[in-house]
Amino acid sequence: MAGARGLALKRPSAIPGFGLALGFTLTYLSLIVLIPLAALAIKAASLGASGFWEIVTAPRTLAALRVSFVISFIAAAINVVFGVIVAWVLVRYRFPGRRLLDAVVDLPFALPTAVAGIALTAIYARNGWIGGLLDPFGIKIAYTPWGIGVALVFIGLPFVVRTVQPVLEDFEREIEEAAASLGASRRQTVFMVMLPALLPAILTGFVLAFARAVGEYGSVIFIAGNIPFVSEIAPLLIVIKLEEFSYAQATAIAAAMLGIAFIVVLLVNLIQAWQRKRSGHE
Amino acid sequence: MDARVDYSMKDAGTLEPVRGRVRAEGGWENPMHVTVENVVRTFGLTPALHGVSLDIYPGELVALLGPSGSGKTTLLRILAGLDIPTSGRVLFDQDDALKLTVQERHVGLVFQNYALFRHMTVAQNIGFGLRVRPRSRRPSRKEIARRVGALLELVQLSRLEKRYPSQLSGGQRQRVAFARALAIEPRLLLLDEPFGALDAQVRRDLRRWLREIHDKTGHTTVFVTHDQEEALELADRVVVLSHGRIEQIGTPDEIYDAPNSPFVFSFIGESSELPVRVERGNIVLDEVPLPLAAKGYPDGPARLFFRPQDVELDSGAPGAIPGTIAAIRRHGGARRIDVEAGLDGHRIEIELPSQFEGSVGQGIAVLPRRWRLYPDAAPEA
Amino acid sequence: MSEVSLAADVVIEDRARSVTTERRRVRFSLILVAVAFLVLFLLLPLFAVFSEALRAGFEGYWQAISTPDAVAAIKLTLLVAAIAVPANLIFGLAASWAIAKFEFPGKSFLNTLIDLPFSVSPVISGLVYVLLFGLQGYFGPYLQSQGIQIIFAVPGIVLATIFVTFPFVARELIPLMQEQGTQDEEAALSLGASGFKTFLLVTLPNVKWALLYGVILCNARAMGEFGAVSVVSGHIRGKTNTMPLHVEILYNEYNFAAAFAVASLLALLALVTLVVKIGLEWRYADQIAGSARH
Numbered sequence: 003m004a005g006a007r008g009l010a011l012k013r014p015s016a017i018p019g020f021g022l023a024l025g026f027t028l029t030y031l032s033l034i035v036l037i038p039l040a041a042l043a044i045k046a047a048s049l050g051a052s053g054f055w056e057i058v059t060a061p062r063t064l065a066a067l068r069v070s071f072v073i074s075f076i077a078a079a080i081n082v083v084f085g086v087i088v089a090w091v092l093v094r095y096r097f098p099g100r101r102l103l104d105a106v107v108d109l110p111f112a113l114p115t116a117v118a119g120i121a122l123t124a125i126y127a128r129n130g131w132i133g134g135l136l137d138p139f140g141i142k143i144a145y146t147p148w149g150i151g152v153a154l155v156f157i158g159l160p161f162v163v164r165t166v167q168p169v170l171e172d173f174e175r176e177i178e179e180a181a182a183s184l185g186a187s188r189r190q191t192v193f194m195v196m197l198p199a200l201l202p203a204i205l206t207g208f209v210l211a212f213a214r215a216v217g218e219y220g221s222v223i224f225i226a227g228n229i230p231f232v233s234e235i236a237p238l239l240i241v242i243k244l245e246e247f248s249y250a251q252a253t254a255i256a257a258a259m260l261g262i263a264f265i266v267v268l269l270v271n272l273i274q275a276w277q278r279k280r281s282g283h284e
Numbered sequence: 285m286d287a288r289v290d291y292s293m294k295d296a297g298t299l300e301p302v303r304g305r306v307r308a309e310g311g312w313e314n315p316m317h318v319t320v321e322n323v324v325r326t327f328g329l330t331p332a333l334h335g336v337s338l339d340i341y342p343g344e345l346v347a348l349l350g351p352s353g354s355g356k357t358t359l360l361r362i363l364a365g366l367d368i369p370t371s372g373r374v375l376f377d378q379d380d381a382l383k384l385t386v387q388e389r390h391v392g393l394v395f396q397n398y399a400l401f402r403h404m405t406v407a408q409n410i411g412f413g414l415r416v417r418p419r420s421r422r423p424s425r426k427e428i429a430r431r432v433g434a435l436l437e438l439v440q441l442s443r444l445e446k447r448y449p450s451q452l453s454g455g456q457r458q459r460v461a462f463a464r465a466l467a468i469e470p471r472l473l474l475l476d477e478p479f480g481a482l483d484a485q486v487r488r489d490l491r492r493w494l495r496e497i498h499d500k501t502g503h504t505t506v507f508v509t510h511d512q513e514e515a516l517e518l519a520d521r522v523v524v525l526s527h528g529r530i531e532q533i534g535t536p537d538e539i540y541d542a543p544n545s546p547f548v549f550s551f552i553g554e555s556s557e558l559p560v561r562v563e564r565g566n567i568v569l570d571e572v573p574l575p576l577a578a579k580g581y582p583d584g585p586a587r588l589f590f591r592p593q594d595v596e597l598d599s600g601a602p603g604a605i606p607g608t609i610a611a612i613r614r615h616g617g618a619r620r621i622d623v624e625a626g627l628d629g630h631r632i633e634i635e636l637p638s639q640f641e642g643s644v645g646q647g648i649a650v651l652p653r654r655w656r657l658y659p660d661a662a663p664e665a
Numbered sequence: 666m667s668e669v670s671l672a673a674d675v676v677i678e679d680r681a682r683s684v685t686t687e688r689r690r691v692r693f694s695l696i697l698v699a700v701a702f703l704v705l706f707l708l709l710p711l712f713a714v715f716s717e718a719l720r721a722g723f724e725g726y727w728q729a730i731s732t733p734d735a736v737a738a739i740k741l742t743l744l745v746a747a748i749a750v751p752a753n754l755i756f757g758l759a760a761s762w763a764i765a766k767f768e769f770p771g772k773s774f775l776n777t778l779i780d781l782p783f784s785v786s787p788v789i790s791g792l793v794y795v796l797l798f799g800l801q802g803y804f805g806p807y808l809q810s811q812g813i814q815i816i817f818a819v820p821g822i823v824l825a826t827i828f829v830t831f832p833f834v835a836r837e838l839i840p841l842m843q844e845q846g847t848q849d850e851e852a853a854l855s856l857g858a859s860g861f862k863t864f865l866l867v868t869l870p871n872v873k874w875a876l877l878y879g880v881i882l883c884n885a886r887a888m889g890e891f892g893a894v895s896v897v898s899g900h901i902r903g904k905t906n907t908m909p910l911h912v913e914i915l916y917n918e919y920n921f922a923a924a925f926a927v928a929s930l931l932a933l934l935a936l937v938t939l940v941v942k943i944g945l946e947w948r949y950a951d952q953i954a955g956s957a958r959h
Contacts, residue, residue: 013768017850018860023763030756031778034828038793041803045796084702091699095692103700105943109707111882112935112942114889115787116909117928120916121710124717124925131709156706176399178685179366180461182386183393184413184468188687194416198403217786220891220909224916237788241896244792249801256789263784279450366684386684 046257049250057254062230063239067258070236073147074215077154078162081211082204085162086197092163093170107164110157115220122153123225145227150235153221158211165207169200205273213266216259315342315504316376316471318363323372325358325528332358334528335372340506345498347515348508350525351551356508357476359525363506364474365389376471389472392465392503396477398457400449406460407432407445413468435463438497455486459493466501475507479514491518512552516540524548546658549589556632558588558605558625562659569605570627578657586659590652592620592635597650604649607632609642623648714932717925729915729926737903738911738927741819745907746887749826753883754876757834761872762864765842766850776839779832790828791896794821817899822907825893830886837879838872841953845871874949878942885938889931 011020046054057063092104110118126133126143133144143149173196181191197204219237227233236259243252318340325333333355340346348356361367362374365386374381381389393399401409411432414423423431436442439459449457458478465473478494479487495518498505509515515522516536524531524539524547532539532548543549550557561568562583567576569588576588598604607625614620619636634650642648686692719726729735760779764772782790796802798815808815815821849871853863869876891909898905906914908931915924945953 011767011769015767015847016854017766017847017863018854019762019864020767020769023759024767024769027756027760027763027775030759030831034824034831035778035781038797038828041796042789042793084699087695088699088703091696094686095696097696099700103703105939106703106707108939108942109711109935112885112938113711114891114909114928114931114935116891116912117714117889117931117935118710119891120912120921120924120928121713121717124713124921125709131713132705152706156710159706174397174399175685176395176397177401179364179386180393180395180399180464181401181412181416182684183364183366183389183391184416184464185387185390186412186416187387190416192687194412195401199401201403213784217784217789219786219788219895224913237786237892240786240788240792244795244896247801249796249799252792253796256786256792259786260789263786266784 042253042256042260045250045253049254053250054254054257057251058258062234063236063255063258065231066234066236066239066255069147069150069232069234070216070259071262073150073235074154074212074218077151077215078158078208078212080151080155081158081162082208085159085207085211086166086200086204088159089163089166089170093167107160110160115157115218116224118156118221119153119224122156122221123149126152126225144225145233147226147233149225149227150222150233153225154215154218157218157221158215161210161214162204162207165210166200166203169203173199202273202276206270209266209270209273213263216263314377314471315502317342318381318472318504318506319373319375320359320363321373321375323359323362323369323374325355325362325367325369332528333362333369336525336528336530338523338530338533340504342504343502344520345495345505345507345518347519347522348506348525349510349512349515349522349551350531351510353527354525355528356510356523356525358528360474360476360506360508363472364391364393390468390470392468392470392473394458394461394465394473394475394478396480398449398454398461398481400457400460400464402449405446405448406436406441406452409449409460410435410463410467412464431467432463435467438466438500439463453486454482455490458482458490462497466503470503473503473505475505477508477510480509487514494518516552524551526551543589543656546587546589549656549658554592554633555589556592556634558630558632560586560588560657562586562657567657569625572606572627574605575651576655581657582659584659586657588652588655588657590655592633593618594654595634595636595650595652597636597640597648604651606647606649609644609646609648611644612642614638621648623650625650711932714925714929717921718929720925721922725922726926726929729920729923730930732923734903734906735911735923735927738906738908739930741822741906742888742908744819745823745826746884748823749830749887750880750884752827753831754834754880756831757838757876757879760835761838761842762868764839765845766847779835779839782829782832787829787890787892788896791825791893794824794828794897816897817901818905821897822894822905825897826887826890829890829893830883833883833886834876834879837875837882837953841872841875842868872952874945874952878945878953881938881941885935888934 049057058067088103088107092100092107123130123144125131126149128134128137128142128144130144133142136143143152177195177199178191181195182188186194217237219235219241222235223238226235226238228235228238236255240252240255240259243249243255320336320338320340322335322337323333324331324335336355336359348359350356358367362369363381365381365384365388368382376384376389401412404412407429411428414428414431417423432445433442436445439462441456441459441463444452444456444460449460452460458481461478475494479490482490491514494507507518516539519536521533521535522539523533526547532544534542539548539552543552546557549555558569560574562578562581562585563573564583565577565579565581567574567578567586567588605625607623608629609621610624610631611622612619615635618638619640621634621636621640621642623632623634624630625632687695718729721729730739760775763769764775795816798804798808798821800809800816802816815824849867850863853867854860858866888907889909890907891913894907895910895913898907898910900906900910900914902911902914908927912924912928912931915921915927
């Protein structure tokens with residue numbers, strides 16, 4: 003049975019609807035995704051290599067990219083540390099409220115970013131619940147890069163927890179027992195045997211959190227302060243350029259971000275392939 | 285391969301070639317005597333072990349044999365330190381083993397699913413037990429590498445030290461698991477269904493290999509299995525367990541030839557069973573006496589057990605077990621025949637040479653050459 | 666062996682803790698750290714939303730969410746979701762049908778494509794539509810001449826929302842349907858059912874919980890989307906503001922209580938979504954192909 007658009011099925015199938023299903027899928031994707039992305043690519047290309055380079059390396063652009071990527075990295079790193087702890091605690095221990103806490107981890111997935119943004123700002127502003135506590139010490143969080151970090155930690159946490167959790171759940175108890183029988187203390191077992199085995203999942207979680215943080219907009223712009231060169235994130239710069247009708251510049255920055263995001267996705271796939279090769283499919 | 289590979293290390297670091305079994309010279313090389321005294325283990329309300337006692341002699345290879353739920357794994361885990369009995373004692377030589385944590389017990393564990401550290405190479409796996417020792421007792425890196433090399437030779441995996449477990453076959457992985465357990469010079473080796481995850485052929489090969497290794501190194505070894513063929517083939521002594529109790533302990537021959545209960549008889553090898561009565565020293569089947577002497581057995585109902593292979597055709601003399609052939613089939617190089625025996629038509633299975641010719645419905649009379657009688661004590665629990 | 670371990674977990678003696686866990690002190694500290702972190706970073710914002718929303722009392726709350734602009738924003742949000750979610754539902758069914766039941770070249774590329782919006786910043790998702798349909802976009806002049814407005818109007822918002830949320834249903838269905846294979850459908854076909862009937866009576870019931878799961882996630886994101894919609898909407902009060910955008914406007918005007926009031930509606934939606942999500946995961950875990958990857 004032949005497919006639509008000259009795509010032949012690798013194996014003949016008695017099940018109907020392939021042409022219809024694939025045709026609809028491809029049309030939908032083209033209209034919604036491919037053509038708009040093509041527009042982006044064309045626009046970016048129309049700048050020419052030097053024009054593109056010029057825009058991307060403009061001081062303000064570089065600063066925005068730096069702010070976005072550096073703080074995203076730090077936030078993702080923080081999420082790795084606490085995400086592993088949270089995953090560990092949720093999987094390995096029993097305590098009252100555990101199931102509730104497990105549900106809470108998904109909150110950043112479900113809560114609209116703007117809502118998170120204003121809520122975080124309210125908390126960390128000088129008169130907020132936490133900002134108020136820190137203000138006497140001269141520590142400011144809202145409207146500074148620290149605020150950006152807090153917001154990015156918020157939205158990135160579920161990624162690490164949810165990638166590490168299933169691997170931890172499937173972890174064979176016998177491996178821990180074997181390590182103990184060989185004389186390893188609990189600390190040695192955890193750090194020499196278990197965490198290394200979790201490393202691929204941890205890395206995946208890190209990369210996912212990082213990628214999400216880099217592109218994050220709604221949670222960040224309220225708490226950020228948005229001062230160019232200091233606390234202005236790259237997505238905000240794109241929006242500003244659009245509002246100025248500098249489509250070309252906005253596109254260039256967007257293309258740069260996409261390029262880096264593409265590399266990140268590639269990394270994730272490579273890590274997962276490496277993980278499969280190393281630990282093998284049992 | 286005849287090399288008596290030396291991997292035993294006195295902690296002073298000098299190597300001494302060892303011939304035959306590990307020399308008993310004190311320290312860890314001394315194979316250990318294990319005493320289990322009245323060990324009870326209940327989980328909540330469910331008892332897994334009902335007061336089990338046994339002695340394991342130094343250098344013995346002992347099998348814990350039983351169906352699932354018999355408590356054999358629980359007992360092994362208690363020996364390993366992975367579980368604590370509800371009551372009872374466990375002694376390693378004269379020391380109270382229950383006071384020791386898993387790490388302190390110096391016990392080598394081998395699991396059914398290998399439990400190898402997937403992110404480490406074969407060499408790193410084997411050397412793990414040495415690397416985690418506290419500084420004072422840790423051998424130098426060169427020393428560790430040397431020992432690992434010696435162990436790899438012992439288990440015949442020398443070329444594979446840089447491989448990862450995922451790149452090995454099941455049989456190879458299990459041998460690495462062995463080497464890893466041996467690296468710490470354990471006082472006791474505990475194997476939990478070590479060949480359960482392997483193909484039949486690999487299983488057979490590794491059984492032979494295990495016996496060789498055991499003879500070479502001489503550790504006190506306990507292994508758990510539900511495969512009675514494996515237990516009988518490998519072990520010096522077999523401990524048969526059922527429902528948390530020891531049914532019988534003995535050499536494989538004793539267990540096979542002189543099982544002391546219906547359970548052991550039917551669990552080991554094949555069995556056929558007939559309900560009979562003992563009347564004044566005679567065995568009576570459905571009111572008909574059999575020409576089998578039962579001196580010394582109490583009068584009353586009993587069960588007669590015999591193996592299908594242990595019967596002979598008896599067409600002449602009166603008093604053999606009469607029956608009708610219900611089915612005939614081939615079994616290996618012989619014939620298996622289902623017989624409805626006695627006046628009440630009890631189903632038994634017998635084996636006769638392949639020359640036997642008969643047809644369904646035909647009358648037949650058989651006599652067991654070897655058999656055992658188990659009087660019904662109280663009503664069966 | 667496993668049954669024994671499970672039972673052993675249940676009864677952990679005081680004399681010796683299980684070999685596979687940490688000292689009580691360590692466990693306690695880790696739990697404390699985890700709970701503190703989650704409360705601090707995740708729960709606190711949630712509380713803040715409701716606490717700030719009620720700052721002006723229930724009256725102020727009610728006023729804030731019943732102004733004409735707020736009502737218009739609510740209506741627009743509902744409208745956009747009402748279009749985007751069904752459209753993505755159909756897409757999800759079509760894509761998973763094609764990917765799960767057939768083998769064809771380029772399948773994994775298609776899979777990657779479907780995952781695309783997760784790697785793309787929402788702002789960029791909006792940007793691409795501005796590039797196409799904005800005043801200075803490729804189709805801009807044409808649209809203007811025809812009097813069609815996409816950017817700075819509802820159609821743009823719908824398009825951007827669809828872009829950002831189209832993977833949700835597909836991603837829930839594809840792994841599940843791949844796992845289920847084609848046996849049920851082949852059986853139905855061999856019994857004489859038409860393709861459509863097979864789909865309706867065999868395939869759909871097999872994936873109904875995963876479908877619901879994907880739909881509620883898609884809906885939550887559709888209603889809550891901010892970045893992409895912000896770029897294409899033009900922020901015209903009463904006309905092209907969804908609820909998240911309305912929240913932003915109120916906030917920027919320092920009308921905090923009102924901003925939080927509207928935000929609390931979205932937060933309630935998030936809570937409902939979470940409850941349904943968790944409920945589905947607990948009861949129908951095996952029928953959703955489990956692992957939440959977002």
